[in-house]
Amino acid sequence: MEILKEKILVIQTAFLGDAILTLPMIQKLKEKLPISSITVLCIPSTKELFEKSPIIDDLIVYDKRNKQKSVLSLFALIYRIRKRNYTRVYSPHKSSRSAIIAFFSKAVLTYGFNSSSMYYLYKYKIKYENSDHEVKRNLKLIGLETSDLNWKILPRIEIDYRTELKISSDLSSLNFNKFVAIAPGSVWMTKIYPQEYFIKLIRYLISDGYFVILIGGKDDQNRCFEIENRFNESVKSFAGFLTISESICLLKRCSFLISNDSAPTHLGMIADIPTVTIYCSTVYSFGFYPYNERSFFISFDDLKCKPCGIHGHQKCPIDSFDCGFKLLPGIIISKLKENNIL
Secondary structure, three states: OOOOOEEEEEEOOOOHHHHHOOHHHHHHHHHHOOOEEEEEEEOHHHHHHHHOOOOOOEEEEOOOOOOOOOHHHHHHHHHHHHHOOOOEEEEOOOOHHHHHHHHOOOOOEEEEEOOOOOHHHOOEEEOOOOOOOHHHHHHHHOOOOOOOHHHOOOOOOOOOHHHHHHHHHHHHOOOOOOEEEEEOOOOOHHHOOOHHHHHHHHHHHHHOOOEEEEOOOHHHHHHHHHHHOOOOOOEEEOOOOOOHHHHHHHHHOOOOEEEEOOHHHHHHHHHOOOEEEEEOOOOHHHOOOOOOOOOEEEEOOOOOOOOOOOOOOOOOOOOOOHHHHOOOHHHHHHHHHHOOOO
16 A cells, blocks of 8 residues: 655744744654655745755745745745645744745645634644743644653754864864853844843853854844954854854854854754853743753843843833843853853
């Protein structure tokens, strides 16, 4: 008897952090349906991440913010997807555009969250639990039982030996053997821990014998260079110069990572190193905290104004930014020691 091979499309056109938190779902989906091929619909900035997954068979790259932002481009994409005859579509991404793509895909089985825009277009609507971690929510989308800690699955990608050699060469040129990574940036200004506080943390880490590596994307370059320029040695910015694979490879060689509530936190989970996430205007209960071994988050929560939004803002709504300024560097250093990171 011939077994039907499932053709599965996963729609995830969000930014890097959300893309990383989709990988555990895809990994479990392959376990659940081993006789299947999995395609991911993604944006250009996350293409490399999904390419490096050993589970994913194919990609459709959708440049929805630039070259393919028109309605005609959306129609062309739908036509392309319909021709592929997918049997199932899963969409952890909650936009109306994702719902429309799923609806017109011709797939009989389509799955989305009940909190999605145009959720009624999905065949199966899965309850979006605000109190769950994002990974746990995504696993529920594919019908996985998550009553215990089995949802704490590390996202996986494969790193080739050329990347390993490049990062080994970059780090050996620094003539140091004790590294820590700091990711001081974010798209949202109220997620960014005060720069002067980061500088005080770095001073302490240097005094404790660490070489500090600053990481981030191209948008973080100026911030990271400003911090680097405050030090004569023992600090180097790699922001904007590394691929996703290179960033993960570099993190694997660091003792730990300190990050704002942003994508590098999730890169730290792929690298599986202790990751400390600093929450300024946001909170861990939104479901985007690190859960690998020895990772933790830190936050000043005794504020009536916190959280002020799920993503944060470009400016503190009440012009105080107490969520950042009241979380003193000494508190973070103490927590690092309490958790045996330092």
